[in-house]
Amino acid sequence: MKKENDFFNDVYDVVRQIPAGRATSYGAIAAYLGQKRGARMVGWAMGNSYNKQGVPAHRVVNSQGILSARHLFGTPTAMQERLESEGVNVKNDKIQNWKERFWDPEKELH
DNA sequence: GGTATGACTGTAT
């Protein structure tokens, strides 16, 4: 039997709450889940669900606001274009105004 | 249970 309160489930739940036009980092999600060093797990979890609907994985980037996983979206520009269509300026695979675009689950969901 | 891997992060060089 599989736990419904999976680590993945928590990750998906947080990612789903990211508002359009914003983005967060793996580390922030991991920290919110109490696993400050579990950023890799967040990415790993997403890797098993990036094709899952309802999970805007394109709104999750690394700590520098870089679209580290753009290459996994089918096309190298899919992630960037999707973010731009939501109002996020992306340049060189990096989110502009990252500090202001950053959505911190610890603060927003506190 | 040991080893390898991973959409990460931070520090050091």
Next chain:
DNA sequence: GATACAGCCATAC
């Protein structure tokens, strides 16, 4: 700024 290394944790074999 780029490269190298270490840390952390869950999953797969």
